[in-house]
Amino acid sequence: MTETLLLVLVVVTALAFDFTNGFHDTGNAMATSIATRALKPKTAVLLSAVLNMVGAFLSLSVAATIAKGLVDANVITLEVVFAGLVGGIVWNLVTWLLGLPSSSSHALVGGVVGSVLAAVGTSGVIWSGLVAKVLVPALIAPVVAICVAATGTWLVARLTRGLPQDLTSRGFRWGQVGSASLVSLAHGTNDAQKSMGIILLALIAGGAVPADSSVPFWVILACAFFMALGTYLGGWRIIRTLGKGLVEIDTRQGMSAETSSAAVIMLSSYFGFSLSTTHVATGSIMGSGVGMPGANVRWGLAGRMVAAWGLTLPAAGIVGALCFWMQHGVGGFAGSLLVVALLLFVSLGMWFASRRKPVDHTNVNEAWDEDKAVGLEPVAATTGVAGPAHVAPVESDGHASPVSAVIGVGATHGTRSNA
Amino acid sequence: MxxxxxxxxxxxxxxxxxxxxxxxxxxxxxxxxxxxxHDAGAPVSADAAGGGVRVATRTRPGTARLVGAGVCFAVCVGAVVAGIGFLVSGGH
Incomplete structure (x- = not known):
């Protein structure tokens, strides 16, 4: 009985992770299209959501693996997976609150490594695999992407010099939306499969399906749906950082960046050197600033981002380890429930913190101010630091109040879609 | 390393x-x-670098240019199709 309940819990948590993965990574594909106004914000996230959903169904060669080659497969139990998932979710939410793009898959790996460490100690982790498959690629991905996108942007800028601007921006809008769509599709195919793999593994471990089973249809459907839902709600904070924070971009840069992302992501998996979608996409956007004559990349922000990437593994690992200990200390299903309760509490807390300074489809494109960007951090937010008009006090009950609609100065309240 | x-x-x-x-x-x-x-000739000619202020003369492109442009766009579309094919084939 306990085993069944735990299995249900793991499946639900995996879907929750799938959801955070969706909204965390919307910006990878759509931030540039939103920033250049090639697409309306809502249209962009809808398109991305649909493509993620389609992508999840595209290829169904799902392997029941989690953190393969990174941890000892024999020590993976439902408890370990559960604690790891919670670690991944918490880190995804923290970085979302800070508006920092970071790799969802690294967060998951970090969480699982942490819970494995807590469960069996250092012997359960394959350290060389961790360095070779996670740490080194995280350093290389942005460098490769910057090179590719900078080359592309520079060539494009040179070729389109002297052409009428309305014509180039109209033409490149198409190119940009097309290449961004490909990134969304690739994301749906890659990342929804990770959640499917976890759930399949849990089902096998729990004895619900035979060991050689393929993925049940409801798992595919559920993973595709929750990822699409997360994508549609849109991680507006991260979209804003990627689209407006790193560099001011036009449609030419947008197309170069997205094509670079799509090409590097797919080619890297083709050549067996998988790179994180987030790291590649971020690097590509930086590269489009490097290659564009006269554009400025905000390297300070880029540095904070890279720091967050470095922290992803240990931070998610610590949460994963704590969850495992808590779960194990209390024991049994009660322990798992306690972790769920804490997860809900932390998630709600972060959601409320985000309401202090909401970012959503209405203000995602506002001019970037490096000082205000710092104000997005919860320290400042919880002290109620005054911001521009759109952070006017908000009745965050999630309903559009007619009064605030009248008095609101470009206010952003009343929408639930600020995820 | x-x-x-x-x-x-x-x-x-x-x-x-x-x-x-x-x-x-x-x-x-x-x-x-x-x-x-427009009449800049070869795409990367020095003339093309003349700056953005010039009003481009939108003469109708000749057949050769149209074909060339068509080939360029076709390659782009082909690359997208190849990318989708790659995803479908499960090569990711």
């Missing part, structure tokens, strides 16, 4: 990445340039 990086794969990713990732937008730009059809 060598045991942690597969230099061969990395080199392939970088080279192929630059060829495809930078090449496709470049072709797209070239296609646009051919379509606009």
């Amino acid at each position: 060598t045991e942690f990086i597969e230099w061969g794969s990395l080199a392939q990713v970088v080279v192929a990445g630059v060829v495809v990732g930078a090449g496709i937008p470049t072709l797209f730009a070239l296609g646009l340039r051919l379509l606009v059809g």
